[in-house]
Amino acid sequence: MTSHQPQASHHISAPASPAAVACPVCSIETVPHDVVDFSKNCEEARQRFLPLAGWPIYYHRCPDCGFVLAPEFRQWSDQDFQQHIYNERYAEIDPDALSKRPAANADLLRQLFGGSHKEIRHLDYGGHGALSGALAEQGWDSAAYQPVPHDPQRLADLGKFNLISAFEVFQRAPDVNQLMQNLAALMEDECMVLFSTLLTDGTVKPNTRLTWWYAAPRNGHVSLYSRQSLTLLAEQHHLQFGSFNNGLHCLFNQLPAWAARLLTPKQT
Numbered sequence: 001m002t003s004h005q006p007q008a009s010h011h012i013s014a015p016a017s018p019a020a021v022a023c024p025v026c027s028i029e030t031v032p033h034d035v036v037d038f039s040k041n042c043e044e045a046r047q048r049f050l051p052l053a054g055w056p057i058y059y060h061r062c063p064d065c066g067f068v069l070a071p072e073f074r075q076w077s078d079q080d081f082q083q084h085i086y087n088e089r090y091a092e093i094d095p096d097a098l099s100k101r102p103a104a105n106a107d108l109l110r111q112l113f114g115g116s117h118k119e120i121r122h123l124d125y126g127g128h129g130a131l132s133g134a135l136a137e138q139g140w141d142s143a144a145y146q147p148v149p150h151d152p153q154r155l156a157d158l159g160k161f162n163l164i165s166a167f168e169v170f171q172r173a174p175d176v177n178q179l180m181q182n183l184a185a186l187m188e189d190e191c192m193v194l195f196s197t198l199l200t201d202g203t204v205k206p207n208t209r210l211t212w213w214y215a216a217p218r219n220g221h222v223s224l225y226s227r228q229s230l231t232l233l234a235e236q237h238h239l240q241f242g243s244f245n246n247g248l249h250c251l252f253n254q255l256p257a258w259a260a261r262l263l264t265p266k267q268t
């Protein structure tokens with residue numbers, strides 16, 4: 001009668017449960033949401049799959065604010081990121097990063113603010129120079145800054161800006177509070193930060209697997225934000241948060257006049 005009951009095995013042992021991880025935004029305990037292979041990358045949206053790496057990456061979700069993080073990357077050094085993510089093969093899983101995306105984003109900034117560019121001191125946070133170079137060619141005061149490796153002196157030497165762009169940067173931050181502190185330190189009293197990252201709202205939900213293409217450890221997408229988590233982060237750093245759409249957002253202290261025009265409903 002016992003022949004169909006599973007036998008206790010001496011060959012396997014129960015693995016450890018995922019460790020408890022506090023939400024870096026609202027401090028309550030997150031729930032382990034899913035585990036994916038390290039090779040999961042954004043190009044899977046275009047049917048490009050890498051061989052499995054055999055390296056499980058856990059993503060946790062905050063049940064309160066909706067922030068999603070892969071806690072493992074908080075232990076990584078800058079060198080670890082260089083070796084495993086931003087290495088010589090990175091372009092294969094982010095082919096638009098080198099020129100297509102910077103060119104499109106330079107166009108966007110020109111469309112939004114081109115008429116006011118003489119009043120703008122611009123920093124492309126996380127940019128490697130293509131975007132700021134394209135703007136500088138057209139007479140903008142524009143610089144680029146790479147936040148890795150973290151260097152407080154280099155950050156302080158940059159000065160302050162009234163327009164900061166951070167395209168596809170937020171989801172790469174293993175420490176979101178460090179990111180917010182860095183940005184706040186670079187902001188003039190009247191400054192807008194324009195940034196892109198896709199929101200988890202409506203996509204990463206309880207009782208669903210993490211199939212979303214944007215949750216991609218191979219691309220360094222280690223922090224995924226909900227609207228609520230960005231609102232809370234802004235408040236904690238004495239900033240205001242707004243969204244233009246699901247992918248394009250802004251933070252500001254006081255809006256410069258040329259930016260206020262963008263956010264104020266047009267008079268009819």
Ligand SMILES: [Zn+2]
Nearest residue numbers: 023026062065
């Ligand atoms: Zn939270």
